[in-house]
Amino acid sequence: MVSSRRAFFMRDNKATLTYGNNSWDFDVQSGSMGPDVLNISSLYAQTGMFTYDPGFTSTASCESKITFIDGNEGTLLYRGYPIEQLAENGDFLETCYLLLYGELPTQAQKDDFVNRVTYHTMIHEQMLRFLPGFRRDAHPMAVMCGMVGALSAFYHDSTDISDPHQRMVASLRMIAKMPTIAAMAYKYHIGQPFVYPRNDLDYAANFLHMCFSVPCEEYKVNPVLARAMDRIFILHADHEQNASTSTVRLAGSSGANPFACIAAGIACLWGPAHGGANEAALTMLSEIGSVDKIPEYIARAKDKNDPFRLMGFGHRVYKNYDPRARIMQKTCHEVLAELGIKDDPLLDVALELEKIALSDDYFVSKKLYPNIDFYSGITLRALGFPTTMFTVLFSLARTVGWIAQWKEMVEDPSQKIGRPRQLYTGASSRDYLPIGQRR
Numbered sequence: 001m002v003s004s005r006r007a008f009f010m011r012d013n014k015a016t017l018t019y020g021n022n023s024w025d026f027d028v029q030s031g032s033m034g035p036d037v038l039n040i041s042s043l044y045a046q047t048g049m050f051t052y053d054p055g056f057t058s059t060a061s062c063e064s065k066i067t068f069i070d071g072n073e074g075t076l077l078y079r080g081y082p083i084e085q086l087a088e089n090g091d092f093l094e095t096c097y098l099l100l101y102g103e104l105p106t107q108a109q110k111d112d113f114v115n116r117v118t119y120h121t122m123i124h125e126q127m128l129r130f131l132p133g134f135r136r137d138a139h140p141m142a143v144m145c146g147m148v149g150a151l152s153a154f155y156h157d158s159t160d161i162s163d164p165h166q167r168m169v170a171s172l173r174m175i176a177k178m179p180t181i182a183a184m185a186y187k188y189h190i191g192q193p194f195v196y197p198r199n200d201l202d203y204a205a206n207f208l209h210m211c212f213s214v215p216c217e218e219y220k221v222n223p224v225l226a227r228a229m230d231r232i233f234i235l236h237a238d239h240e241q242n243a244s245t246s247t248v249r250l251a252g253s254s255g256a257n258p259f260a261c262i263a264a265g266i267a268c269l270w271g272p273a274h275g276g277a278n279e280a281a282l283t284m285l286s287e288i289g290s291v292d293k294i295p296e297y298i299a300r301a302k303d304k305n306d307p308f309r310l311m312g313f314g315h316r317v318y319k320n321y322d323p324r325a326r327i328m329q330k331t332c333h334e335v336l337a338e339l340g341i342k343d344d345p346l347l348d349v350a351l352e353l354e355k356i357a358l359s360d361d362y363f364v365s366k367k368l369y370p371n372i373d374f375y376s377g378i379t380l381r382a383l384g385f386p387t388t389m390f391t392v393l394f395s396l397a398r399t400v401g402w403i404a405q406w407k408e409m410v411e412d413p414s415q416k417i418g419r420p421r422q423l424y425t426g427a428s429s430r431d432y433l434p435i436g437q438r439r
Contacts, residue, residue, distance in 0.1 A: 019047065033068050033077075050421040062249060063412070066099060066404050067240045074320030078238060079103070087327045092233040092397075093117060093203050096175055099238055099404040114203075120176035121197035121206065123184075124154040131188050140185040140392045141270045147181045148174075149263035159257040161410050170258040171403045179203065182396045183210035186389055204230035207396075212384060224338040225383060228331045232379065235324045235372060236394055238401025240317075244268040244275070248402045249409050250418040258406055265402045266395045275391040281312030282377030282387060285346045285353075294352055302362055312374030313357055314367065324372040329354075332379045339382055346378055 014025045015038050024046045027039040037060045044050055053059045068077040076083040079098050086095055090104075097105045097113050105113060130150060134143055151173070152159055158170035180197050187194050187210075195210045205226040213219035239245070247268040251261040269275035288297050300308040315322055336344055354370045357363040380390055409415055 017047070019049075022047075031063075034070070044421075050423070052423050056246075061241060061246060061418075062409065063414075064241070064405070064408060065102065066408060067238045067401070069240050069317050071315070071317040071319045074318055074323050076239070076323050083235065083323055084327060087231050087234045087324075090234070091202075092230045092237070095234050095237055096400040099400050100171060100407065116172050117176045117203070118199050120173050121180050121199070123151075123177050123180055127154060128184075128194065131184065131194075134188070136188075136191070138189075140182075140189050140388055141266065141395070143185040143188060144181060144392055144395060145263055145266050145270070147185070148178075148266055149260060151177070152257045152259040155259070159259070161252075161255060161257065167258070167407055167410065171407060174258065174262055174403055175400050178396045178399045179207040180210065182389075182392050183207060185392060186211050186385075189386075189388065202226070202230075204233065208383075222338065224334060228335045228379065229383065231327065231331050232376065232393070233397040235327060235376075236397035238398070238404065242274070243271070244398065245402060245405050248406050252406045252409050253415060253418040255417075258403065261406055262399060262402050265398070269395050269398065270391055275394045277311065277371075278373035278377040278380070278394075279387045279390045281373045282346070282381060282390075284311040285349050285378070288349050288353075290345055291348050291352050294349065294356070298356060298360070310353070310357075310368070312377075313363070313370055315369075315371045318369070318371065319367045321369045322371040325370050325374060328372050328375040328379065332375045332382075335379050335382050341382060344378070344382075346381075350374060350378060 013028045015028055017024050017026065024043075026043070028036050029039055030036050040051060051059070066079060068080075069075065078086060078095065079102055081098065081104070086098075093114050094105060094110060096117075097110065127147065127150065130147060131143070134146070155170070155173060158166045158173060160166045184194050193215060195213050195215075197206050197210060201209055201221065205221040205223075208221050208226055208229055209219060241249075244265040248261045248265040251264040252258070256264075272280060288294060297308065297310070300306040301310045332347070336342075336347060341347075354374070357368060357370060363369075377387070377390065380393060381387070385393065
């Protein structure tokens with residue numbers, strides 16, 4: 001109940017809004033999992049009022065069958081499958097197939113899908129000319145935004161969103177070409193020659209080869225590192241209606257081509273509050289430096305007057321342990337062991353911080369559990385990537401989620417162009433004054 005003048009009452013799968021002397025009924029809808037939703041799509045038409053929900057934290061913007069998160073339980077499902085099972089038993093392209101088509105593939109379906117992705121990894125040769133147009137010190141994410149947006153200038157045969165075949169071709173192209181574009185951005189960033197994709201390597205191994213091989217010597221991809229990279233891709237493939245996914249859907253609601261929509265998602269992901277969290281967590285661990293300094297920083301984190309914040313803890317959605325964090329922790333240890341990194345001071349700091357966060361009343365009461373960003377930064381650094389590439393790798397992995405969400409939106413008959421409302425607090429209507437009469 002908000003007040004005696006306005007209130008919502010639930011009855012018979014209906015919610016009744018009472019405001020003053022008037023009442024209106026709204027349907028209550030239930031999904032297969034998660035909380036019920038109050039369908040207020042007719043609220044303005046019936047009442048002349050909008051809802052006010054900054055950040056859309058209490059608003060379901062769409063109906064989706066792709067990803068489900070239960071933040072209180074610490075659950076993440078792709079099409080109903082727990083993320084732990086997919087990361088442990090599957091691979092990234094199998095996960096891509098699942099997100100796109102709704103079911104895990106048979107062997108024949110997987111072989112066909114892998115083949116189609118593998119043979120689309122090259123990009124149009126003229127796109128190589130784009131790279132010298134960027135400043136040498138350009139951030140790799142700036143390069144990614146430009147290159148992905150430019151795909152629509154080269155692949156005109158897959159921009160008609162009303163054609164199911166073209167939607168399928170565009171989806172495969174972006175999943176296939178994103179590692180090539182990401183590797184090109186990396187090579188340009190460090191001043192090395194570009195390396196073309198190889199069809200004899202799997203998805204993750206091919207990406208590592210394009211990033212770390214050089215023409216002057218043979219490079220063999222370490223299978224342990226390739227598996228770790230593949231698992232990182234799986235963990236980041238989709239995450240429900242987050243900021244970048246919502247951006248892709250909003251851009252797509254206007255009928256924009258899929259390449260432009262994904263470029264919009266990349267731009268949104270670039271924000272430090274979204275895709276830059278793992279870089280921030282690594283920076284924080286470096287600032288702490290050693291285990292003996294942890295008590296000082298824990299005290300600072302608890303001090304409301306101190307601007308220091310522990311990065312990599314807590315989550316906008318998860319109010320329990322992030323299920324991806326456990327997998328990422330295991331992957332981190334595997335990578336460090338394979339590379340012979342037995343004594344990593346940042347990992348020592350990370351493990352001690354995790355131990356404290358899971359037992360200290362302050363963190364437990366506020367549900368500030370370690371999230372995936374807490375470990376992914378250490379892992380990516382060990383693999384050899386600079387921090388400027390972290391968000392690029394995130395966007396590479398998230399592309400399939402964006403594409404699946406975009407495809408679902410386009411195929412939804414109830415889809416409308418996105419048009420959020422506002423609570424206007426500016427000046428009311430006033431008359432124009434000649435410049436000489438203004439004070």
